[in-house]
Amino acid sequence: xxxxxxxxxxxxxxxxxxxxxxxxxxxxxxxxxxxxxxxxxxxxxxxxxxxxxxxxxxxxxxxxxxxxxxxxxxxxxxxxxxxxxxxxxxxxxxxxxxxxxxxxxxxxxxxxxxxxxxxxxxxxxxxxxxxxxxxxxxxxxxxxxxxxxxxxxxxxxxxxxxxxxxxxxxxxxxxxxxxxxxxxxxxxxxxxxxxxxxxxxxxxxxxxxxxxxxxxxxxxxxxxxxxxxxxxxxxxxxxxxxxxxxxxxxxxxxxxxxxxxxxxxxxxxxxxxxxxxxxxx
Ligand SMILES: [Zn+2]
Numbered sequence: 001x002x003x004x005x006x007x008x009x010x011x012x013x014x015x016x017x018x019x020x021x022x023x024x025x026x027x028x029x030x031x032x033x034x035x036x037x038x039x040x041x042x043x044x045x046x047x048x049x050x051x052x053x054x055x056x057x058x059x060x061x062x063x064x065x066x067x068x069x070x071x072x073x074x075x076x077x078x079x080x081x082x083x084x085x086x087x088x089x090x091x092x093x094x095x096x097x098x099x100x101x102x103x104x105x106x107x108x109x110x111x112x113x114x115x116x117x118x119x120x121x122x123x124x125x126x127x128x129x130x131x132x133x134x135x136x137x138x139x140x141x142x143x144x145x146x147x148x149x150x151x152x153x154x155x156x157x158x159x160x161x162x163x164x165x166x167x168x169x170x171x172x173x174x175x176x177x178x179x180x181x182x183x184x185x186x187x188x189x190x191x192x193x194x195x196x197x198x199x200x201x202x203x204x205x206x207x208x209x210x211x212x213x214x215x216x217x218x219x220x221x222x223x224x225x226x227x228x229x230x231x232x233x234x235x236x237x238x239x240x241x242x243x244x245x246x247x248x249x250x251x252x253x254x255x256x257x258x259x260x261x262x263x264x265x266x267x268x269x270x271x272x273x274x275x276x277x278x279x280x281x
């Protein structure tokens with residue numbers, strides 16, 4: 001016969017159950033430098049966005065270290081467009097982890113055709129701008145949004161009869177809606193466009209990962225207003241010459257408004273409980 005739990009033991013079991021529940025409800029967002037972010041959902045699914053992990057801002061890529069060494073679990077790779085500073089190590093990571101690609105059909109097709117990206121991982125989650133798909137057993141809904149930029153796939157087979165760049169379809173951004181977690185907008189490499197207001201109206205954005213170099217300070221501030229985002233995290237600055245070298249000017253301007261601002265450090269992880277940022281570590 002099973003012994004009934006004593007009141008003290010029952011309390012301990014309840015405390016452990018509550019702690020596990022709280023842990024399970026947390027979403028992790030990590031910046032890996034440049035436009036690369038990883039998101040871990042409350043159910044433990046791992047998403048990578050624009051994984052150029054060997055970018056010079058990533059501490060894991062310094063002093064001869066290989067940032068891919070610590071990558072073991074990735075379920076989905078989201079690509080905003082085909083430029084090298086966004087595709088990064090997508091192919092190596094996909095082969096290592098079996099991650100599925102979330103991208104437009106032209107970019108996905110040419111990655112399979114021109115590189116050795118595994119074809120089976122580039123078919124189930126292919127999408128177009130304006131569309132929404134569900135991934136992670138319905139825990140995450142992704143919307144692909146407009147981006148004013150260009151896109152092409154660098155062709156490793158380039159030569160006299162092969163072009164240096166292949167078609168990459170239209171560049172994009174992503175709105176990532178996480179069940180029991182925040183709604184995160186990654187702008188991709190877009191310039192400012194006024195229809196960011198429509199994105200803000202359509203989705204209640206908790207965090208905007210914002211390319212401040214592509215928009216510049218003035219229009220990045222306007223973008224934050226158009227999006228009606230609760231929190232802005234700057235990205236895509238300081239990586240190489242030609243970009244904004246810091247987020248300081250943007251920080252000064254955005255702090256004058258009633259919009260949350262948080263500058264992550266490369267490799268830093270911030271946590272969300274529900275839609276609320278609770279801590280960083
Ligand atoms: Zn870029």
